[in-house]
Each structure stands twice: as C-alpha cells, then as structure tokens.
Amino acid sequence: MTSYATNTRALGATDFAVPVDDRYFEDYVPGMTYEYGHLTVSEREIVEFSLRFDPQPIHTDPAFAATGPFSGLIASGWHSAGLLMRLFADHYLSRVASLASPGVDELRWAAPLRPGDAVRLRVTTTGTRPSRSKPDRGLVHSEALLLNQDDRCPISFKVTNILRRRDGG
C-alpha cells in the first residue's frame, strides 16, 4: 500500500511549544488553532481505497463518476477521514500521552475530495478538563477540518482525546 509523504509541516505562524513526542494534556490550550499540510491524493489512491472499503462506482469508476452528481471521481468520505487523521496524528496528537478516543461528533462531508486536491488540517482546541475518575489524565476536545486548495471542506468533525498529564496527576 502506498504511504503518504511525511514532509508535511505547520503552515501557520502558530505551533505548539513542544513537539508531539513530548506533548501532554497540559500543552493543549483552549482557543488555540493550528494548520498542517499539505497532503495530496491521486485517482489511483482513491480507487484503491474505495475498492477495499467503499466500492460505490462514484468512488471506483472514473467513467461512471463522470456522468454522476459530482461530474467526476470523488474519494470515499472515509478516505477523507483517513487523510485528516494522518495530519492529526503526525502534528497535533501527542505520540507519548494519547490513551484513547471515545469518539467523534458532527462529522460532515461538505465538499467532495477529488484527485489532485491538496488538503491541509485546521484544528482548534475547543476545551480541556482533567478526568474526574483518573487523576493521571485529562480530556482534550478539538474541532478538526480538512480544507482543500479552494478552502472548501471535504470533512470536519469534533473529537475527544484522552491524554496523560505531564505531572502524573
């Protein structure tokens, strides 16, 4: 399976003070927004992913898709989710303190993702709180959006992550 390039980077002037391999619950500050990118996706990658996970002809058959509602092949919405997650894992989510995620809310596919699109992640820390039951960890709430070169949004969602505290609680 093709691996995506890992030469993505912080795009804005704002980034965390500490790298992902030394980042803990305390390093996530509500109200902060970051951008990371870019990833691109090819027609072959879109078809390959969809044949495995979402074999609808609008995702697997360029000729069929050309006559469809989007006038061309579009990626599975779950492929868009994977691209967002790759940027989220490479740049935002701690590599040493992340314990789990209970889930995602308000996932929206507002625009198609097409071959050749270059996407970036925009992620905002919307809230944090210590765990009520376990003093060694806390919850980080974030809003994550994938944006394409035209600032349209193939996917967005709200996510909660559970992270260890630096001080051990």
Next chain:
Amino acid sequence: MTSYATNTRALGATDFAVPVDDRYFEDYVPGMTYEYGHLTVSEREIVEFSLRFDPQPIHTDPAFAATGPFSGLIASGWHSAGLLMRLFADHYLSRVASLASPGVDELRWAAPLRPGDAVRLRVTTTGTRPSRSKPDRGLVHSEALLLNQDDRCPISFKVTNILRRRDGG
C-alpha cells in the same frame, strides 16, 4: 492493497425484498434491522492501514502495543469505520439510487478491534422522509454498529443517506 473477501451475506432471517442494485428510497422501512458479515482483519492489515492513515504505535508496533492500555495491537478507529462501510456498501446501501451522505453523528469507538476479530454489521433504518426541496429523492436515517464475535462494538454511528425515489418523485 489487499481486498477484503466479498463472500459476506445476510446473517439474519430478515433482508430486503430487492437487491442493492434495484433498491430505492421507498425500499427503506423505518424499524427494520439487518445483519451482514463476516469480515476479519489481520495484524498485517491493521499495521498497513495505520502506517498510512494513523501511525500511532498502538496501531503500528505490536511489541509497543503489548505494553499499552489495550495489552496488544488494536486497529485504527478509522479502519473499523472502513470495515463497517464495506458491509454497509455491499449489502445495505443502494448501488443505483445513492446520491450522497451529508455526514455522520455520534460515532463511538466502544471496544477495540484486534487481529483475528470477525465482525458483522447490524444496521437499523431509523427514519425516512422525502426531500423538501427535490421531489426525486429522499433521506434515509440509519444506525449502524459493527459487532465482534463477543458482541462488543468496535464502532457505531448514525448516518444519513440521500437516495433517489423509484417513482422519480
């Protein structure tokens, strides 16, 4: 990229009267529940997916994961989403009438997905209504769960799909 076997099937006594390639908005009946399966996932597939989309060591490094909170390698939550979607696309979602999905709500990862697990889809049509703006289509609301061999739930969500009407509206 490895393709999953396509020999999955309806598991319960209940299935649609019409196959996915002749299924329209009118064929989705609120309150009906269906089950389809099974799919399995190997350690190699879990690692391969995660290296591409979610390179956290708990998903990519069996030795590291053995010492982690789940005592072993677990699949990316987005891999679980892909497995659910494959069963949803192969058995539930119309191949001829599906136009788009605006999104998903209340996505929850309640249990880990581990190598060797055999999962099935349980999907309930929770509601349907004609489109207010376009008479040729309607909205189908569904609750979808992936269940493993122990009836634990690696992923669940609520999803809306837009489908063409058989009668053209």
